[in-house]
Amino acid sequence: MKKITIGDAARQSGVKVPTIRYYESIGLLAAPSRSEGNQRSYEVSDIRRLAFVRHARELGFEVDAIRALLTLQDDPHQSCASADAIAKARLIEVEQRIRSLTALKAELETMVEGCCHGRVDQCRVIEILADHGQCMHDHH
Amino acid sequence: MKKITIGDAARQSGVKVPTIRYYESIGLLAAPSRSEGNQRSYEVSDIRRLAFVRHARELGFEVDAIRALLTLQDDPHQSCASADAIAKARLIEVEQRIRSLTALKAELETMVEGCCHGRVDQCRVIEILADHGQCMHDHH
DNA sequence: TCTTGCACCTCTAGTGACTAGAGGATGTAG
DNA sequence: CTACATCCTCTAGTCACTAGAGGTGCAAGA
Known part of the structure; x- marks a missing residue:
């Protein structure tokens, strides 16, 4: 058996040394x-x-989810329903996150487009942030 | 002047009491x-x-960015170029995040579709996670 | 007036997932 | 043999809060 040091393990896995520990x-x-x-x-x-x-x-995936997935991997004879459920839950999260980021992107674009490139008191960046009522999107 | 308690401030602003403190x-x-x-x-x-x-x-926006925006707001005669720059940087971040989440969504969909609903040793959820080489997307 | 009960106070510690640094031991190349 | 990289453990710091302990203030009902 060749011995793999933590440094080599880090290089081969892409996980940093302190993170492995x-x-x-x-x-x-x-x-x-x-x-x-x-x-x-x-x-x-x-x-x-x-x-x-x-x-x-x-x-x-959060560490707890990964722990669950690893437990499944360690015992490959059990049903993969849990793994499926974890992945599906994550998919729903991701879809939700994309939706809210897209709304957010639109709002930021409005801010940047509305910037008069002049003084702060005419700037929509500050104005939009100051007044949530101007925010049309229900990203939050 | 009516006095606003921290609780009322929380209710009116939507920021929780401990967060205000x-x-x-x-x-x-x-x-x-x-x-x-x-x-x-x-x-x-x-x-x-x-x-x-x-x-x-x-x-x-991160707290440091907000601190910068608040400083600008406190002195409305200065140029709004900094506010613009902060908003633009955030916009770029958001666009990047949307791109990587979209790639991720595709990968999760492949995983969920590939799930055989049987045993773990035939399940693509675990398999795809285990072998990054199967991941076609450069979301990371 | 008393009491109930909520809202307030300060302070410390915990969260997640690491990251940074101190201070010292080990292993390897020249 | 001597550099020097890599390893070890341990503690503390990051971000933006959140939770809890233990105590005080205040307004309304009995």
Whole structure:
């Protein structure tokens, strides 16, 4: 067995070194074996697990959701209904978030277009922020 | 002058009571005068300022950006170029965020569609998360 | 007048998901 | 053998709040 240091694990998985230690501390990754000199020594399966976590984090899953997904992954004979439910819930969140960001974008565009490029007292950026009544969008 | 309690200020501005005290502590809102019994007493202008902050926060501006906008608002004779720049920067952020969330949405849809509703070892939700190489979108 | 009960006060600590830094040990290349 | 990178643990900081403890102020009903 070749030993994978935490630095190599970080490079291969794309998860930063302190973050790997953090994941270990919150129980997302099992504590690996140690070398003579007390340095962490990872297996290839740990790298895969880290890559899984990283990808899920990039997709915006919370650590608790990832923990649930990892539990499923560890026991591949159970039903995937939970994984499906987690992904679906996240999809709904994402759709909602896109809707509200799109409304927000329109509002920011109005602000920027309305900027007179002159003095603050004629500027719609400040004006729109100051008066929520001018906000037509129900992004909030 | 009628005195506005912190509770009324919260109701009128939509900013929660502890959040108002927090904003005071970080210098976003000046410390108001106090009643005999040491209770905060706000002016109408404070309510407006709080509503301004709330709206800007809802639009996703960070507290530091809001601090800059408030400084501009306090001196309406200066150029609005800074306000414009802050709003434009936020607009770019929002557009970027929408793009990456849209890519993410597509990926989540692939996951959910690919779910066999059977066992985990045939489930694309887990599979796609486990293998980032299957992710075609450069949302990250 | 008393009491009930809500709203207010300050202060500390917790949240999520890390990130930064101190201070020291280990491992490797020249 | 000596640099120097990498590793170790531990604590504290980030952001924008939120929660809770423990105590005070105040207005209305009995």
